Amino acid sequence: MKEQPPRAATHLESMDRATGETIGRFECTTAGELGRVMEHARSAQRDWARLGAAQRAKRLESLASVMLARAREIAEVVARETGKPLGEALLSDVLVSLDSVRWHERHAASLLAPRRLAHHNPVFKGKRGWVEREPYGVVAVIAPWNYPLAIPMTTIAAALVAGNAVILKPSELVPWCGALVGELFDQAGLPVDLVQVIQGPGELGRALIEAGPDKVSFTGSVATGRLVAEACARRLIPSVLELGGKDAMIVLSDADLDAASSGAVWGGMTNCGQACLSVERIYVEPGVAGRFTELCVEKTKKLRLGSGLDPETDVGPMIHERQIERVERQLADAVKRGARVLTGGKRRRDLGPMFFEPTVISGVEPEMLLMQEETFGPVLAIAPAADAEEAVRLANETPFGLGASVWTADRRRGESLARQLCCGSVMINDVVSCYGIAEAPHGGRGASGWGRTHGESGVEEMVQVKYVDRDVFPRGTKPWWFPYDRGVVELAEGMLAALFGARAAERWRGLRNAWRSYRARRK
Numbered sequence: 001m002k003e004q005p006p007r008a009a010t011h012l013e014s015m016d017r018a019t020g021e022t023i024g025r026f027e028c029t030t031a032g033e034l035g036r037v038m039e040h041a042r043s044a045q046r047d048w049a050r051l052g053a054a055q056r057a058k059r060l061e062s063l064a065s066v067m068l069a070r071a072r073e074i075a076e077v078v079a080r081e082t083g084k085p086l087g088e089a090l091l092s093d094v095l096v097s098l099d100s101v102r103w104h105e106r107h108a109a110s111l112l113a114p115r116r117l118a119h120h121n122p123v124f125k126g127k128r129g130w131v132e133r134e135p136y137g138v139v140a141v142i143a144p145w146n147y148p149l150a151i152p153m154t155t156i157a158a159a160l161v162a163g164n165a166v167i168l169k170p171s172e173l174v175p176w177c178g179a180l181v182g183e184l185f186d187q188a189g190l191p192v193d194l195v196q197v198i199q200g201p202g203e204l205g206r207a208l209i210e211a212g213p214d215k216v217s218f219t220g221s222v223a224t225g226r227l228v229a230e231a232c233a234r235r236l237i238p239s240v241l242e243l244g245g246k247d248a249m250i251v252l253s254d255a256d257l258d259a260a261s262s263g264a265v266w267g268g269m270t271n272c273g274q275a276c277l278s279v280e281r282i283y284v285e286p287g288v289a290g291r292f293t294e295l296c297v298e299k300t301k302k303l304r305l306g307s308g309l310d311p312e313t314d315v316g317p318m319i320h321e322r323q324i325e326r327v328e329r330q331l332a333d334a335v336k337r338g339a340r341v342l343t344g345g346k347r348r349r350d351l352g353p354m355f356f357e358p359t360v361i362s363g364v365e366p367e368m369l370l371m372q373e374e375t376f377g378p379v380l381a382i383a384p385a386a387d388a389e390e391a392v393r394l395a396n397e398t399p400f401g402l403g404a405s406v407w408t409a410d411r412r413r414g415e416s417l418a419r420q421l422c423c424g425s426v427m428i429n430d431v432v433s434c435y436g437i438a439e440a441p442h443g444g445r446g447a448s449g450w451g452r453t454h455g456e457s458g459v460e461e462m463v464q465v466k467y468v469d470r471d472v473f474p475r476g477t478k479p480w481w482f483p484y485d486r487g488v489v490e491l492a493e494g495m496l497a498a499l500f501g502a503r504a505a506e507r508w509r510g511l512r513n514a515w516r517s518y519r520a521r522r523k
Contacts, residue, residue, distance in 0.1 A: 012175040017083030018146040018307035029198035040365030045165035050214035053112040063188035083316035097153035103438035108161035123354030129469035137214035146176035162462035173457040240451030245402025249397035261295035267431030273378040283391035317354035327377035402444035440505035487521040
């Protein structure tokens with residue numbers, strides 16, 4: 001009998017990560033439906049763009065009101081589907097999303113207003129020029145599972161105030177969260193089809209790019225990001241890619257070790273370590289390495305594992321079996337090469353199918369997988385560094401470049417080291433929380449991707465820049481127009497001398513003479 005190809009999934013199942021229970025089913029969008037989805041998006045976008053930035057921003061007020069009214073409900077869905085504690089869902093997803101919406105609501109009009117350009121070259125003083133910002137059209141947002149509200153909402157808010165329509169493809173692991181995003185925009189009374197949510201496996205994201213959006217914003221793994229970049233490049237579609245990181249934390253000998261260790265434990269274990277800005281590598285100066293490590297172990301042992309819906313839970317379950325296997329593979333490699341697990345390092349099947357103990361490991365070396373690959377799990381890897389200079393060198397020895405942190409009591413030294421770190425964000429005496437600052441640009445370099453979200457940079461990603469100028473003397477001819485002759489050459493030489501020569505009086509005298517000669521020839 002001829003083997004039949006597997007049938008495409010028609011529904012996605014939503015899972016409670018703590019229990020493994022199925023808590024919802026959501027209908028998949030087929031690739032064949034994307035043409036209609038795109039057509040509806042383009043129709044909605046044309047009317048939306050005509051409103052102007054100020055009116056578009058004002059329409060976000062109702063969205064913020066709806067989100068606030070449903071905050072607890074949203075947080076509970078996020079906690080169940082992702083596994084993160086309820087308090088984290090409220091702070092890192094709901095609060096960050098609300099703050100981003102409010103920021104765009106208040107600042108979009110000024111950011112998108114035409115901006116006059118003052119021409120510094122006297123040759124162009126007869127022009128009045130300005131820059132306008134116009135929407136791309138339809139922006140495809142392909143979002144991850146770890147922050148299923150905050151990450152897409154930040155990008156969608158920027159896209160909308162800029163005048164775009166949005167098609168959101170959430171991760172197949174969090175379909176309920178994705179559906180909620182669509183509900184919020186519908187309930188807020190924004191135009192029909194302005195924000196559409198499509199549901200499906202990873203292949204649907206590829207089909208979405210093939211459907212021809214005007215820009216793509218993707219957050220996810222490096223492997224998938226490469227595929228997205230290639231698909232966009234074939235169609236010359238611009239993209240924003242945020243592909244994760246291997247963030248380093250540098251602890252200097254003058255740091256407040258109590259604060260630094262608490263920051264490390266939270267930065268490495270928040271969302272069970274499944275954050276792009278998670279602390280994944282820690283380099284500590286020798287004089288304080290022992291005490292710092294002791295404090296990290298002590299505080300990690302006190303973390304309480306459990307369901308995200310339990311308000312006493314510190315760390316919830318991981319998202320998927322493959323994430324747990326990645327952590328186990330990296331830990332096994334490190335131990336085999338001589339590293340030592342100081343606490344944690346094991347599954348907790350007694351709590352549920354996706355639980356893994358918060359882990360602290362020391363004696364790690366640069367060549368270990370744990371220090372090379374993104375871990376995306378609850379692991380703190382602590383390594384010695386001879387001094388601050390070596391710590392910076394080790395921190396920069398990675399293909400990633402998303403974030404890093406420096407811990408020191410010396411402000412100037414901290415800022416100096418921050419400038420030497422090759423990444424998109426550096427925090428001094430804090431970790432991770434820079435993502436929650438609505439006006440701070442977020443993004444990386446190297447394997448961490450390109451482009452920025454958040455703030456003015458995020459809005460700029462959602463517009464095409466157009467330069468317009470008006471000539472003050474519309475009836476005159478320009479000296480650089482045809483026909484060319486000796487006078488044009490002499491005038492050009494006079495301009496060069498006047499604009500860039502050494503002595504001002506001689507420069508302008510030469511230009512005046514060349515201009516008179518040019519005008520005489522043209523008459």
